[in-house]
Amino acid sequence: MLKLGIDLGGTTVTAGLVDENLTLLGSLTWDTGAVASIDALETRIAALCDALLEKFWVPRTRIERAGIGVPGAVDPATGVVGMLSNLALTDWRAAEGLSARLGVPVRVDNDANAAAYGEVRCGAAKRARSAVCLTLGTGIGAGIVLDGKIYHGVNGAAGEIGHRSFVPDGRACACGRRGCWERYASSGALALDAADFCRTRPDSGLARYLRQTGGAQAVFDAAQAGVADAQLLLERYFGWLGAGVVDVIQIFQPEVLVLGGGVSRQGERLLAPLRAMADEQEYTRDARTRTKIVCAALGGGAGVLGAALL
Amino acid sequence: MLKLGIDLGGTTVTAGLVDENLTLLGSLTWDTGAVASIDALETRIAALCDALLEKFWVPRTRIERAGIGVPGAVDPATGVVGMLSNLALTDWRAAEGLSARLGVPVRVDNDANAAAYGEVRCGAAKRARSAVCLTLGTGIGAGIVLDGKIYHGVNGAAGEIGHRSFVPDGRACACGRRGCWERYASSGALALDAADFCRTRPDSGLARYLRQTGGAQAVFDAAQAGVADAQLLLERYFGWLGAGVVDVIQIFQPEVLVLGGGVSRQGERLLAPLRAMADEQEYTRDARTRTKIVCAALGGGAGVLGAALL
Structure with a gap:
């Protein structure tokens, strides 16, 4: 089974496929675009993930879960993003919204936290x-x-x-x-x-x-x-x-x-x-x-x- | 059963009796004295604990364990104190030494840590x-x-x-x-x-x-x-x-x-x-x-x- 990782920035958003050996199989980066609403943002992220799966010929059924790092303060227990820096969106129920669109459980955390966790799990602080x-x-x-x-x-x-x-x-x-x-x-x-x-x-x-x-x-x-x-x-x-x-x-x-x-x-x-x-x-x-x-x-x-x- | 708490400072050392309701039943403070060796320091602390038990008519058998906060860097897993600030003593195997003298298991930590833990367990940060x-x-x-x-x-x-x-x-x-x-x-x-x-x-x-x-x-x-x-x-x-x-x-x-x-x-x-x-x-x-x-x-x-x- 594979995992989806999403890194949301103020100007770009990247999605990647990670396998059981913690290897990044491939990724795709899009402009975040001028997303004016939470709905538009979620639609864009879901479309990016679809494009990623298509690019690497991976059926949806092989994805077991997804996670996203966002530039803002997150309550990791609820997956609610209080405020998104640079994107002027507040109170985004990200875990709930993305999980509904991607069809798998989604964990949400701050982008700096996600990067740090990556370095600890499989990088410089392994x-x-x-x-x-x-x-x-x-x-x-x-x-x-x-x-x-x-x-x-x-x-x-x-x-x-x-x-x-x-x-x-x-x-x-x-x-x-x-x-x-x-x-x-x-x-x-x-x-x-x-x-x-x-x-x-x-x-x-x-x-x-x-x-x-x-x-x-x-x-x-x-x-x-x-x-x-x-x-x-x-x-x-x-x-x-x-x-x-x-x-x-x-x-x-x-x-x-x-x-x-x-x-x-x-x-x-x-x-x-x-x-x-x-x-x-x-x-x-x-x-x-x-x-x-x-x-x-x-x-x-x-x-x-x-x-x-x- | 009661617990012994010891707070070692550069000039004084205090021992106290704590009951199961996390109440400090009584305590006793002595000058640390001019302790020139680890042996002298352990002897002084053990004598203070004896005096405390005697003062409050508590038999040794009612003490189940003890803990000590010391002014220095401690490895809490081993109970070894690398260096004692103010007392010019190094590599004190405090948990081992005090446990032998007091006849109960002894946990060791830094004094600021012990005080913080006290405030979290039963004080301002309860x-x-x-x-x-x-x-x-x-x-x-x-x-x-x-x-x-x-x-x-x-x-x-x-x-x-x-x-x-x-x-x-x-x-x-x-x-x-x-x-x-x-x-x-x-x-x-x-x-x-x-x-x-x-x-x-x-x-x-x-x-x-x-x-x-x-x-x-x-x-x-x-x-x-x-x-x-x-x-x-x-x-x-x-x-x-x-x-x-x-x-x-x-x-x-x-x-x-x-x-x-x-x-x-x-x-x-x-x-x-x-x-x-x-x-x-x-x-x-x-x-x-x-x-x-x-x-x-x-x-x-x-x-x-x-x-x-x-």
């Missing part, structure tokens, strides 16, 4: 009893897996670690607070900082990379190529990211801390400075057992895999 | 499925109880939330980092800030209170009596404490957040400004279900009760 997975994107999302189970908190909204105070009275954040960590340590923040820098220095080496690649990737590429401005920017970024990573370790002491999102492709270039900071600053730097800091292994597939296994 | 208990003292300790169980992390050292970065390049901390939260938001930090203020203003109203009561309590007393300096100092303190409290909520969304330590006696005077900050800054400020912020209910007894129930 077999770890506890893991915190940070996704560095426009913001910083966190999925917390403790004792093999996703930790949700009392209202399904645990893990908003991107919105922890990092600099008192610091940069304004869309959440209403000032100085949130994600305004400094997300890859979005790094990209913005680089763009800010280049606005006044359009002829700098970094600006040339930024025009070519764009975003956080450009800063890593430029630093790698020896552009001093990029190296300085990155050093400051690592300081901000590392301080928060050490904080996560002080608080959770998870078996594994996974860094996901686009910048996790940097591998050791990202990990080495963070591990050095942990060796210096961790309260438990001399302990026999310490948190392993690793990069995500499943890339974009984590969300689909995790959702299928919910 | 019946809560998840709770984070912050103890505001010289530093800030945290006990994390999730799904009714103490959360330890991979090495028994989870919950060092006092040592999360709060101000980049801020006040130096004994842990080696700079800007740790407890250097701003512990009651010890408030007392130090008040003392600093009064050093240059020995004739101020706050200085008079500080000479009378001393410590953080003096600042609360002076502010209550209308001393403007104390009110300003307290306002700044609440800002620091509240920002970190909101952060704990963003990360854990626990059912209950308990504030313990001496300043928790302030009750609403402490809670009101923190709740106002949470209403303003929480990511989930509009959610139907939110974390309750409360003061500890068991005072000093939490550690003994929690240890007995481990």
